[in-house]
Each structure stands twice: as structure tokens, then as C-alpha cells.
Amino acid sequence: MRQYMKMVRPFDFIIIIVLILGSFLPLIFFTAAEAKNAGDDVVAIVSQDGKVIREITLTGHQGNEQFTIKGKGTQYNLMEVDGERIRIKEDNSPDQIGVMMGWKSDPGDTIVCLPHKVFVEIKSANKDSKDPDTDLIVPN
Structure with missing residues (x-):
């Protein structure tokens, strides 16, 4: 030693x-x-093939809501929003990776279903911003 x-x-x-x-x-x-982002609204941006399908404000969301995103042919994703969280409840992709990702609710979280090109991104939307381009970053 x-x-x-x-x-x-x-x-x-x-x-x-x-x-x-x-x-x-x-x-x-x-x-x-x-x-710094604690008082901001949390928004889920659901996009398919680079196009925004839907924006859902998760902050203050109440109840249960389901909607279907249809892809090419028989492709589909059943999305579920329950309170302030979101998930892919069901889809017909072979590996079910998007379904296994589970519930997401925090800014920075993502859900991806590659076979159907579905992308869900949880963002923090700044309520105090004067420039609308700085509120959300939407993938192209």
C-alpha cells in the first residue's frame, strides 16, 4: 500500500x-x-410522414380521448390521451415498438412507430413568448 x-x-x-x-x-x-419551463404548457405534437396531424395540449387535459391515424393501405395507429399523458394504444405494425413505449407526458419524450412513419413529440410551449415560431418546433 x-x-x-x-x-x-x-x-x-x-x-x-x-x-x-x-x-x-x-x-x-x-x-x-x-x-425555467415549469410554468409552460406541455403539448403533444403528433405527425405522420413529416406532416403535423394534431397538436394536443396535455396541460390541464381531462378525460380520455382516442383517435386513429390511418397510413397507407391497412396501416393504422390508435392513439390514446388520458389526462395529461399520451400513448399509442394499438397498431398493426409487426414489432409493436410504438405500443411498447408506453405513456409519455414529459417535455422531450417521444414515441415513434417507424413502419407507419408516426412520430409523437412532447414539447414545452412557452406561454409568454411573443413570437409564435418559438413556441413549438414542428418537424418537417
Whole structure:
């Protein structure tokens, strides 16, 4: 043990402490960003093949709502909005990946069904913004 302690210099401890403290920086930044968006409305943007099908405000949404997105041929996705969360309840894709993604409600969450080209993105809509282009980012 003594031979290993001879290899360690005092400056090494300073570097280790700085690296440990630096590992908490992402947590601090992401927590601050979430706190900044805490009062914003949460919106689910449902798009298919790059075109926005529907925008649903999840903040304050009550009750249960279901709607179907039809694709080419017999493709379909049954979407369900229950309270302030959304999911793909049922679809006829082979792997059921979109169904297995479950309920989503937090900004930054996504649901994807690649065979049907359905994309659901949960965004935070800034209520105080004067420029409507900054409220939502819609995929092309």
C-alpha cells in the first residue's frame, strides 16, 4: 500500500476532486432548464410522414380521448390521451415498438412507430413568448 501512496502526488487529489465536482454540472444545468419551463404548457405534437396531424395540449387535459391515424393501405395507429399523458394504444405494425413505449407526458419524450412513419413529440410551449415560431418546433 505504501508503494502506491508514493506514486500519488498532492495535485492528483485536486484533479480528482475537480472531476468529481464537474460530474454534477449536467445535473445542475438540466435542473435549471426544467425549472425555467415549469410554468409552460406541455403539448403533444403528433405527425405522420413529416406532416403535423394534431397538436394536443396535455396541460390541464381531462378525460380520455382516442383517435386513429390511418397510413397507407391497412396501416393504422390508435392513439390514446388520458389526462395529461399520451400513448399509442394499438397498431398493426409487426414489432409493436410504438405500443411498447408506453405513456409519455414529459417535455422531450417521444414515441415513434417507424413502419407507419408516426412520430409523437412532447414539447414545452412557452406561454409568454411573443413570437409564435418559438413556441413549438414542428418537424418537417
